[in-house]
Amino acid sequence: MREAGVMRVSGAIFAMALGVAIILARVAALPLMPIDETRYLSVAWEMWQHQSFLVPLLNGEAYSHKPPLLFWLIQLGWWLFGTSDWVARLVIPTVGLAGFWLVADIVRQLAPDARRVAWWAPVVLLSTTLWFLYLALSMFDILLSVCLLLAVDGWLRYLRTGHRRLLILAGLAVGLGVLAKGPVVFVYWLPLALATRFWWPDKALRQARIWTALLAASLLGGLIGLAWAIPAAIAGGEAYANAILWSQSAGRVTQAFDHARPWYWYLPALLVATLPWPLIGLWQKPWTATPLQRFALCGILPPLLLLSLISGKQAHYLMPILPFLAIWLSLQLVARPPGRQWGVALLLLAMTGLMALLPDIVVRIFPQAPLSSWSRLGTLIPLALTLWLLSRPCRAALVLAWPLTLLTLLLLLSPAIRHYYDLAPMARRLADLESRGIPVAYAGEYHNQFRFLGRLETDLTEIDADRVLQAWLANHPQGRVIEVLREPTQRQSEIASYHQPFRGRSYLIVPGDRWEAFVAASAEPSE
Structure with a gap:
């Protein structure tokens, strides 16, 4: 591919076309990923079933961990095109x-x-690795990032034209960001907007206008969030109100109840999340302090600092930073010819070696889903991309080699991933039990991972104590119990009416009248 030929079409259109191909390939080849994707689609499905517009539901209870925008959009897709898996996932x-x-x-x-x-x-x-991985997933961070980009785009258009409707657009987008993932949108929005005078090229822009407009847009965004949160808090009850109005945000900031990590954790995470770019020699470009460069850095550094100070940390919290990092990297990429990138070439060769060994690796990690030796032919993709990168160095080869290699790896792994991560067979078995009126209890913490896949209508009973389970079995002797074990014994697998592997464990459906025998069989040798 010649770079001049690529440049004949819009870069956004080219990225969107390539993104569509990647999304369709991944949705066709890979299952919904538990626990997150299966849970979020099940929440949307349960809201759809109960026509609960304000309050997200998880196994019959109010789900306070996330706002409703993602669930609303999925339900909008169902309303327009039907409740198929493809609609939900796209x-x-x-x-x-x-x-x-x-x-x-x-x-x-x-x-x-x-x-x-x-x-x-x-x-x-x-x-970038993180954006590529999350693009095809039904999760919150891509949605939040798009809301942020829409707010920033509206802000820039307002600064350029002064039209108030564009300021309203920015405020609406901030509000959508609040509805997408809560007040965290302000961590990314406010530092960039507050630094407008630092990066805006027209220094005649009055500071008073910036402050007034920023306050108006941010207040509008906050009011949109409250327009949902207050009625939802009233409808969902006191515990739900306290969670969405306080603990879900404040708890993550001060003393995380989940994902607590040290302040420096994002530094190595960012290097991995942005591969292959840390290996590319673009970081030595002298500082030129152009408005676009200052703008990009204001979109990267202040949010990164604030996120580092927040107790709860996850790699995907970096997603809204990546578009601004892409702008900064593109400035460097355009400013100089790429040359031969030996660091990226070595990374691709390492992936070539990994793919050559993939059948041997998979049979050890996923012994029930061995790969065909023909999968080694996948090594031709990164090898060809490496040769392209080294023989004819160009920006197109530099930018496309890594995502195409990652896509090849995911497709090669898809049979094993489907065998160990696809919960649809288990969900269909539960749907059959539901149709026969057989009650089901889940031993442990249930994340509603089966509801959408099985189109279940009833809640599963979640049981986290042996004495409670014994009482439930006494009242439901013909019921079924879902148990999750790391290494079930051969006898336990025989007693269970159904079992399937799940990651490094197994899901088992145990008839209630055989539960005591199932527990006793745990002392026997495992498979």
Whole structure:
């Protein structure tokens, strides 16, 4: 592929077209990923069943961990196109595709002459590991990132034109960000908007106008969030109200109840999340302090600092930073010819070696789903990309080699992933039990991972204590118990009416009248 030929179409359109191909390939080849994706689609399905517009539901109870925008969008897709798996799985990735256009438009609004940067920024964004991995998933971070980009795009358009409707657009987008993932959107939005005078090229812009407009947009965004949160708090009860109005946000900031990590954790995480770019020699470009460069850094550094100070940390919290990092990298990419990138070539060769050994590795980790020796032919993809990168160094090869290699690896692993991560067979078995009126209890913490996949209508009984389980079995002798074991014995597998592997464990459905024999069989040798 010649770089000049690639440049004939819009970079955003090129990234969107490649993104569509990646999304369709992954949705076709890979299952819904438990526990998160299966849970979120089940929440949307339960809201759909009970027509609960305000309060998300998880196994019959109010679900306070996330706001409703993702669930609303999935239900909108169902209302328009039907309740199929494909519709459910494509709604959020389709929203994510809009991020490529927004990144390019943001560059055009701030630096109209930087046409080449506007071309490359969406493609660079797609090439980062974290964005590539999350693009096809029905999760919150891509949605939050697109809401943030829409707010920033509206803000830039307002600064350029002064039209108040564009300021309203920015405020609406901030509000959508609140509905997507809560007040955390302000961690990314406020530092960038507050630094407007630092990066805006027209220094005649009055500070008073910036402050007034920023206050108006941010208040509108907050009010949109409250327009949902207050009625939802009233409808969901006191515990739910306390969770969505206080503990879900404050608890993560001060003393995380989950994912607590040290302040420096994001530094190595960012290096992995942005591969292959830490290996590319673009970081030595002298500081030029252009408005676009200052803008990109304001979108990266302050949120990164604030996130580092927050107790709860996850790699995907970095997602809204990546579009601004893509803009900064594109500035460097355009400013100099790429040359031979030996670091990326070594990374691709390492992936080539990994794919050559993949059948041997998979048979050890996933012994029930061995790969065919023909899967070693997948090594031709990264090998060909390495040769392209070294023989004809160009920006297109540099940007496309890594995501195409990652896609190849995922497709090669798809048979094993499906065998160990696809919960649809288990969900269908539960749907059969439900149709026969047989009650089911789940021993342990249940994440509603089966409800959407099985289109279940009833809640599972969640039991976390042996004495409670014994009481339930006494009242439901013909019921079934779902147990999760790391290494069930051969006898336990025989007693269970159904079992399937799940990651490093097994799901088992045990008839209630055989539960005592199942427990006693735990002392026997495992399979």
